[in-house]
Structure formats: structure tokens, C-alpha cells
Amino acid sequence: MNLDKRKDWDTYFMDIAYMVSTRSRCSRRHVGSVLVQGKKLLGTAYNGAPSGVPDCSEAGCMIAEEYELVTENGQEERMIKKQRCVRTIHAEQNLLLFTDRIDREGSSVYVTDEPCWTCANMLANSGITLIVYHRPYPKDSAKVKAMMDQKGIMFRQLEGYCPPPETVQKVQD
């Protein structure tokens, strides 16, 4: 790495979100998020079971199956069965549980993964005004983007970004 070239703030905070995600014990998905006011870090959170109860590494993932409508070739729609882990509180929800409303007013969230519908809905009502994510989550993306638009919350993917390799989970699903 060229030490003369400083990291820009987007990279800096996304790197921290990825570092935070390494705390997750869900083998299916490691997600990290950080709350930032201006250039100041106000909180960090990852997805996990409530503290004091067994997590995914101890009790296994709690798998829920659901059908998802996917669009292929731009038009063909079909239902496919998907599995997800419902043991964990999502990183974005934990971030809201561990930060104060007054700190969140006008602040930004950096999150490793595009928020799901439920998290996006909560973030939209949390006082934050900017969400930056890295990995896309196509399932909820269209409705999440439409809602952020309606709310006037800036919502963007960090493009051309490479997370620190040691923070990236080998995805199993």
C-alpha cells in the first residue's frame, strides 16, 4: 500500500464496518455497521443473538425457509425456496439499540451489506440521513430504494471498494 495515499472517509468507515463484522458468529452471514456523525464514530454493531443467549456458533443457525420471487432475464419470474438465519438481531438493528436518538439526527450509517426491508424501515425512522453499503442485497433492493427516495435519505452503494481481505467471510450459502 502506498502510505502517501490516505484513505478517503468512505473507505475508512467501510473498512471499520468490515472489521466489526468479524465479531459476528453467524456462519451464514457476517454483517457490520457503524454510525458516523460528521467524521466522528459514534457506534458499531454486528449481527448476533442477544447477549447472554447461545449464538449461532454454539446453538447453530436458526433456519427459516421462505419462498422468494426472482426475476430472470429481466422478465421471467419464478419462485425459489431460500433459507436464512433468524437467530440474530441484524447489525443495523443492533446499531439502533446501542445508540441514542439524539446522536443519530443527521448522521450516517456505513454497513457492509445493503439493508433488508425491515432494517431499512427502521433506519428510515431513526434520524439518520445517509446510508452507504457495499455488498448488494437484491431481494429487497427495489422497495428499499423507493422508500429511501420518499424519505429523502441518501442511499448509495460504495463502488470500486475492496474490503480488507482478512475481514471477509467465506460465504457458505
Ligand SMILES: [Zn+2]
Ligand atoms: Zn446464524
Ligand SMILES: [Zn+2]
Ligand atoms: Zn436486516
